[in-house]
Amino acid sequence: MVRTTFSxxxxxxxxWLRERMEAGGLHASVDGVGNVFGRSPNDGPALILxxxxxxxxxxxxxxxxxxxxxxxxxxxxxxxxxxxADLAIDAVAWSDEEGTYTSCLGASAFVAPLTEEQLAATNAxxxxxxxxxxxxxxxxxxxxxxxxxRQIGYLEAHIEQGPYLEASGLQLGVVTxxxxxxxxxxxxxxxxxxxxxxxxxxxxxxAVAMFxxxxxxxxxxxxxxxxxxxxxxxxVQVQPGAxxxxxxxxxVVVQFRDPDEEVLRRMDGAVRxxxxxxxxxxxxxxxxxxxERIAPTVMDDELQRHIxxxxxxxxxGRWISMPSAAGHDPMVLSHHMPCAMLFVPSIGGISHxxxxxxxxxxxxxxxxxxxxxxxxILRQAMRP
Amino acid sequence: MVRTTFSxxxxxxxxWLRERMEAGGLHASVDGVGNVFGRSPNDGPALILxxxxxxxxxxxxxxxxxxxxxxxxxxxxxxxxxxxADLAIDAVAWSDEEGTYTSCLGASAFVAPLTEEQLAATNAxxxxxxxxxxxxxxxxxxxxxxxxxRQIGYLEAHIEQGPYLEASGLQLGVVTxxxxxxxxxxxxxxxxxxxxxxxxxxxxxxAVAMFxxxxxxxxxxxxxxxxxxxxxxxxVQVQPGAxxxxxxxxxVVVQFRDPDEEVLRRMDGAVRxxxxxxxxxxxxxxxxxxxERIAPTVMDDELQRHIxxxxxxxxxGRWISMPSAAGHDPMVLSHHMPCAMLFVPSIGGISHxxxxxxxxxxxxxxxxxxxxxxxxILRQAMRP
Numbered sequence: 001m002v003r004t005t006f007s008x009x010x011x012x013x014x015x016w017l018r019e020r021m022e023a024g025g026l027h028a029s030v031d032g033v034g035n036v037f038g039r040s041p042n043d044g045p046a047l048i049l050x051x052x053x054x055x056x057x058x059x060x061x062x063x064x065x066x067x068x069x070x071x072x073x074x075x076x077x078x079x080x081x082x083x084x085a086d087l088a089i090d091a092v093a094w095s096d097e098e099g100t101y102t103s104c105l106g107a108s109a110f111v112a113p114l115t116e117e118q119l120a121a122t123n124a125x126x127x128x129x130x131x132x133x134x135x136x137x138x139x140x141x142x143x144x145x146x147x148x149x150r151q152i153g154y155l156e157a158h159i160e161q162g163p164y165l166e167a168s169g170l171q172l173g174v175v176t177x178x179x180x181x182x183x184x185x186x187x188x189x190x191x192x193x194x195x196x197x198x199x200x201x202x203x204x205x206x207a208v209a210m211f212x213x214x215x216x217x218x219x220x221x222x223x224x225x226x227x228x229x230x231x232x233x234x235x236v237q238v239q240p241g242a243x244x245x246x247x248x249x250x251x252v253v254v255q256f257r258d259p260d261e262e263v264l265r266r267m268d269g270a271v272r273x274x275x276x277x278x279x280x281x282x283x284x285x286x287x288x289x290x291x292e293r294i295a296p297t298v299m300d301d302e303l304q305r306h307i308x309x310x311x312x313x314x315x316x317g318r319w320i321s322m323p324s325a326a327g328h329d330p331m332v333l334s335h336h337m338p339c340a341m342l343f344v345p346s347i348g349g350i351s352h353x354x355x356x357x358x359x360x361x362x363x364x365x366x367x368x369x370x371x372x373x374x375x376x377i378l379r380q381a382m383r384p
Numbered sequence: 385m386v387r388t389t390f391s392x393x394x395x396x397x398x399x400w401l402r403e404r405m406e407a408g409g410l411h412a413s414v415d416g417v418g419n420v421f422g423r424s425p426n427d428g429p430a431l432i433l434x435x436x437x438x439x440x441x442x443x444x445x446x447x448x449x450x451x452x453x454x455x456x457x458x459x460x461x462x463x464x465x466x467x468x469a470d471l472a473i474d475a476v477a478w479s480d481e482e483g484t485y486t487s488c489l490g491a492s493a494f495v496a497p498l499t500e501e502q503l504a505a506t507n508a509x510x511x512x513x514x515x516x517x518x519x520x521x522x523x524x525x526x527x528x529x530x531x532x533x534r535q536i537g538y539l540e541a542h543i544e545q546g547p548y549l550e551a552s553g554l555q556l557g558v559v560t561x562x563x564x565x566x567x568x569x570x571x572x573x574x575x576x577x578x579x580x581x582x583x584x585x586x587x588x589x590x591a592v593a594m595f596x597x598x599x600x601x602x603x604x605x606x607x608x609x610x611x612x613x614x615x616x617x618x619x620v621q622v623q624p625g626a627x628x629x630x631x632x633x634x635x636v637v638v639q640f641r642d643p644d645e646e647v648l649r650r651m652d653g654a655v656r657x658x659x660x661x662x663x664x665x666x667x668x669x670x671x672x673x674x675x676e677r678i679a680p681t682v683m684d685d686e687l688q689r690h691i692x693x694x695x696x697x698x699x700x701g702r703w704i705s706m707p708s709a710a711g712h713d714p715m716v717l718s719h720h721m722p723c724a725m726l727f728v729p730s731i732g733g734i735s736h737x738x739x740x741x742x743x744x745x746x747x748x749x750x751x752x753x754x755x756x757x758x759x760x761i762l763r764q765a766m767r768p
Contacts, residue, residue: 160581194545200606208617217595230580230582233631236621241620243618244616253627
């Protein structure tokens with residue numbers, strides 16, 4: 001699936017989705033930032049259901065899209081069924097969750113005016129958000145905004161994108177929080193030299209210092225991590241990068257994630273402490289610079305309870321509460337309204353890849369839990 | 385000093401040098417591959433003295449040029465002095481020792497026809513040797529070739545390019561051999577994955593495997609190395625190189641040098657053994673591919689003895705026999721004639737850098753030893 005934000009396939013998919021929402025009885029539009037919003041004809045209290053419609057450059061068919069279609073189906077089916085036809089269920093497909101331009105663009109625009117920084121964010125070809133909105137003529141359309149007096153919360157169904165549920169024989173995850181992400185950029189400055197004429201004892205080899213750091217980092221992180229912590233050294237660079245030159249500079253980015261701010265703090269400390277130890281050895285200067293820093297997002301307890309109760313009814317003993325290791329639109333939305341999410345198992349944990357898939361029975365079961373939870377949340381909210 | 389091969393400054397320097405050789409009494413030409421060859425008017429036995437005239441892209445003022453000027457001065461002074469005016473001393477400035485196109489181009493052309501591969505070698509701008517010889521009109525000039533019936537050997541004075549002589553308070557090195565160089569390219573193939581949703585236990589992280597390899601490599605190499613061995617991991621790459629992706633591929637080139645083929649063999653074995661151990665752990669596949677492989681070049685014993693005797697006379701107790709850790713034209717020439725070299729101390733061991741320098745007294749002393757050795761070698765060869 002290649003449907004990056006504001007590409008032709010993305011725009012075509014959004015127009016198609018608007019039609020399906022209309023056909024399902026919603027008042028739908030593609031708004032000024034590309035969000036497809038289907039507003040229920042019923043008065044509030046309303047619940048927003050949705051996910052994102054854009055994909056990674058080489059994405060899977062379910063990441064985002066599954067939750068959008070579940071939202072449409074729950075909203076449509078509720079209107080069709082006389083016992084739920086009075087419920088106000090709004091469905092949404094957010095724009096650019098994946099960050100082709102800037103992560104969670106559509107959800108951000110829903111809750112607040114876009115910042116200059118967001119409008120100036122560019123895609124890989126250098127086009128800004130502002131230019132893209134002009135090119136696609138979306139700029140001329142009205143933006144749909146959050147209605148605090150009407151909308152009481154947001155629910156999202158999504159694939160897990162990891163292997164945990166399938167490997168554990170479970171069918172559904174109730175998301176407790178979205179992990180916080182921090183990254184620290186560690187730079188080793190040694191002395192660039194001739195790889196033939198510089199004796200080993202005289203070297204200040206930045207790559208060797210980095211190898212030492214990267215190798216010792218694993219135990220250090222394990223010692224302070226939680227069961228669900230992850231850490232990754234995905235960016236590794238050595239300068240000048242020639243066979244016959246002792247590297248003068250090396251650079252590694254350590255990214256780490258955990259749902260608990262305290263664990264993130266400990267991991268941050270472990271990276272800095274190890275970097276300081278390598279620096280204290282005196283051969284190379286080690287500098288640590290802070291990179292991204294996203295706080296953990298806690299899902300709403302009350303909404304989680306409704307999803308858990310629905311899961312208990314549909315798949316007793318086969319669901320679990322779990323954090324989300326990937327980022328999602330509730331990172332932005334939860335500052336403005338209660339949010340909750342549920343996960344459907346990913347086959348082999350594969351995501352951001354054409355091979356991404358889930359079993360149909362799991363998707364159906366997840367959608368059913370989403371429907372049950374939606375009804376129970378709205379019925380409770382409508383109680384006098 | 386920026387005088388890369390076949391650049392305008394390089395060609396200008398060669399024309400200047402030809403004039404200086406002529407003024408010194410030699411029959412000189414810039415030949416068909418750019419070598420500046422000054423042939424003594426005397427009959428053989430002749431000794432060739434020289435070095436290279438080209439520099440690194442950001443080179444020092446002595447690397448190559450010092451040996452060329454010493455050769456010119458010894459040849460010129462010998463003709464001027466009635467006691468040595470009968471000696472046949474040829475002086476040469478080789479072309480492209482530094483490999484702007486291909487390493488030791490001029491020396492290669494002196495002893496054998498250039499190969500197709502050498503003619504097709506390109507500089508950083510993509511110009512081939514053949515194109516460069518046309519552009520510079522050198523192609524139209526005759527190539528000067530080795531005359532085995534006349535020339536009995538080759539001597540070169542060069543800066544050390546390392547810190548050893550200066551740090552040891554010595555004034556001259558008699559080169560015993562030029563180190564052999566081997567490189568092994570080690571590739572770690574793991575599994576590319578989402579850095580958030582892939583639990584630590586499920587990862588096959590190529591970068592972590594490479595850190596482990598690079599960190600353990602140091603002790604392994606030390607265990608089999610000689611006192612003069614060096615090893616370098618100057619090329620380090622991790623793919624795809626994004627913060628949020630567990631690296632699927634990592635790559636490091638291990639280059640190692642030693643004057644002894646047996647030590648090189650042991651170091652080769654240590655790299656392969658460690659790579660196999662990391663691979664045997666089962667998380668990543670490790671492949672080792674052979675890169676450059678240059679055998680050690682042993683300098684001629686007899687010529688070394690003449691240089692040593694001259695050094696004993698000029699700087700008793702202040703010279704040493706030592707290997708060369710950098711490559712030089714005798715790597716090519718020694719297959720065709722006896723070769724020897726002497727080293728002048730480099731201040732701070734700095735080379736391939738504008739800051740490269742040597743003390744004038746050391747240069748003068750080195751040139752004097754070159755002259756003394758030249759006279760004694762030729763006098764011995766002329767004995768009936």
